[in-house]
Amino acid sequence: MLAATMNRVDPDDPLAGLQVGEHPEPTAPEGWSVVTVRAASLNHHDIWSLRGHGPRNAPLPRVLGSDVAGVDESGNEVLIHSLINDPAWTGDEVLDPRISMLSDFHDGGLAERIAVPTRNLVPKPAGLSFEHAACLPTAWLTAYRMLFVLAGATAGTTVLMQGAGGGVATAVIMLGKAAGVRVWVTGRSEEKRERAVALGAAAAFPPGARLPERVDAVIETVGAATWAHSMKAVRAGGIIVVAGMTSGSHPPLDIERVYLANLRIVGTTMGSRHDLEQLVRLVVDQNLRPPIHEVIPLAETQAGFQAMLAGDLFGKLVARP
Structure with missing residues (x-):
């Protein structure tokens, strides 16, 4: 074969x-x-x-x-x-x-x-x-677990997605919008930022840009290139959910901010079979593709x-x- x-x-x-x-x-x-x-x-x-x-x-x-x-x-x-x-x-x-x-x-x-x-x-x-x-089984499942199971995003939550064009990013944008989550994204190219907004992102920014306000959660799959920005972008008591390191695996870690701001950093790989079943149901119910x-x-x-x-x-x- x-x-x-x-x-x-x-x-x-x-x-x-x-x-x-x-x-x-x-x-x-x-x-x-x-x-x-x-x-x-x-x-x-x-x-x-x-x-x-x-x-x-x-x-x-x-x-x-x-x-x-x-x-x-x-x-x-x-x-x-x-x-x-x-x-x-x-x-x-x-x-x-x-x-x-x-x-x-x-x-x-x-x-x-x-x-x-x-x-x-x-x-x-x-x-x-x-x-x-x-x-669905890799990128979209990862996005579903990061967004809903670990970050606990609900209607009214503000989430920053680092990166605008990958499979996890597009999934976070579409799933978040369907659930009433305000999703902001970063992207290197203006074209990708525009397409992310057309897909449902509430706003798109260049990498490292100062945001209008700190977010409740950061979805992080880029790694070293965006980590310092992710640490600054999340609010006190917020969460950074990590599932990748496409730009490198040794980012700077501001330990002082982690404990002073009571941040949570959570890692995940993919999701469970139950998560996948729930994702499929959500995709069909919301007519997402x-x-x-x-x-x-x-x-x-x-x-x-x-x-x-x-x-x-x-x-x-x-x-x-």
Whole structure:
């Protein structure tokens, strides 16, 4: 079958380790299912893996892709919760110490077929396309958990989203607007700031800009480049929710402000299966659809990742076998 695989790591030239070609068909052990992939979106997680930031003992080659929607062996339309747990784990999936992300130790979804634990299958509503469904399990799930579960955003809350054009950012804007949350964003380009406002952001600012007032919560996925601004932007008693570090992992930390302003800094990875079910329900009820930059054939995955590295995207890139 056709698949986009990671064959080696290269910190300086991540796409040197990417190959799009034939790969063995998946097999499903007991408790697992084979899903025929209809759509899979590209993620920065794939780029980080190609740079060598994944688990050190992860097997090679392996298929990339953690956002997947398709059809299971019984003909059910599904999307896949992309956190793989220890089968014995019974609590919140994200707290499992042995948790891994789809494509870390197991083949991911940038392929024609994929094997996953059957418990990871979530029904896809008929009114949601495979392409839109394939945008939800990583970026949109992360945004949902950051915004509602951890930041506790409700109608009237003001939230700052650092970065305007990525998958998490567009999700925070759209989900926040649907819930009555005032979402401010920062963005490097005027075009992305304008598109964020058109999507539903209440205001958009250049990176590091002085805000009209301090916010209740900051959604932080950029890391070193925006961290000092995030620390200054949040109000006393507010919260910074962190789920990424696309600009670097060693930001300055103003410890004095953390304790004097009673700030909370909370990290998260993805979300639970329950969170994903709630997200799907919200998306359908509010008639939300993730912005898609482009749908490309699976065979053109390399060009898709090149566009992602160039940073010229607004919304998700979706590959279709």
